[in-house]
């Protein structure tokens with residue numbers, strides 16, 4: 001027989017930062033700590049049972065959590081008056097039938113010993129979502145038809161990113177892929193053109209072969225080093241001499257930070273050497289700067305400093321910065337005018353696109369400065385992984401890549417998923433995790449611990 005006071009409560013907690021909630025249940029045992037990403041109201045509903053019997057626990061609490069969308073108004077917190085209860089058996093919810101809304105959830109709690117637990121998602125920094133302030137900036141953006149050159153917000157973000165990177169002009173484009181393609185098309189303005197690129201470059205591996213497929217441009221690939229650089233001697237050797245058998249080399253492509261090399265940061269001094277080589281041979285130097293922001297943060301340098309060696313750059317607004325889409329190509333005015341023309345040819349001319357350019361402005365002004373937090377999470381993960389015996393590539397920015405023996409990368413991703421951690425397989429021998437705005441340092445630590453566990457099992461030869 002249990003006699004006590006039953007108190008039902010409900011409250012709403014505004015959640016603009018990650019929070020973790022540990023739950024205890026009336027039915028005993030503890031439930032996993034669940035993570036709730038911002039921006040949400042957390043709706044807590046539950047009950048306290050305060051026992052009047054000395055041989056019972058003095059207080060038992062069950063809590064149900066639901067998430068309520070970010071822009072809804074919070075209902076007032078409520079605390080219902082205590083209800084005296086008598087239960088034949090403390091662990092039965094039969095006597096709670098007067099609480100119909102809670103009943104099925106309580107049953108679920110008891111049967112599954114778990115609440116809905118959101119997986120911690122480390123697959124990519126492209127998962128970052130616009131927060132409330134970014135959405136407000138989008139809603140209030142002044143817009144116009146950008147194909148007519150009449151969208152002031154687009155013009156603002158183009159000019160802003162151009163100025164931050166010390167270039168003459170900028171162009172807003174829908175994606176990093178289009179930004180890179182336009183830049184190379186503009187540099188290769190006649191047939192029989194060739195560009196030199198690393199064999200692990202995003203432009204080579206993951207942009208659907210668009211340089212040849214769309215541009216008819218030949219790519220001369222040289223081995224990318226572990227640190228994301230291309231050896232100067234190999235670049236030099238790959239530059240074509242005039243000969244009717246060969247195409248014309250027009251540009252060299254670098255990637256900074258380098259995605260597949262684990263977010264490695266190309267040193268400014270190295271990029272400067274490549275620039276000198278390119279200019280001495282009449283070539284342009286283009287940078288896939290999808291994460292040039294991270295390269296600047298990692299070196300404690302300004303964007304202008306890391307951008308300086310490059311003639312042209314494509315910078316993404318949607319990687320780690322929360323904008324829903326968009327990249328900015330920057331470079332000399334004549335080059336940007338050519339890119340604008342090519343963008344229209346590819347169907348990338350957009351109309352009232354200031355509505356997303358406003359998100360880009362917010363991303364650059366507010367989210368770029370916080371990227372260092374992502375780097376701290378990544379380096380923490382890297383440390384945990386290497387201490388746990390995992391062969392992790394050097395972590396210099398926000399990307400964590402580790403080696404997986406054999407062709408088990410997919411199996412590792414699946415095993416991590418089963419433990420609530422989402423990462424991706426990067427082909428047979430590599431897995432990747434990228435911490436971002438939607439994760440906390442505690443999440444990163446937990447993810448790394450799970451990865452170490454999964455990899456430990458794999459290395460011991462156990463089935464995952």
Ligand SMILES: Cc1ncc(COP(=O)(O)O)c(C=O)c1O
Nearest residue numbers: 175176177178202255259288290
């Ligand atoms: C290094 C790099 N460059 C370019 C891109 C392409 O960007 P988008 O997905 O916006 O086309 C990506 C995408 O992840 C990337 O990682």
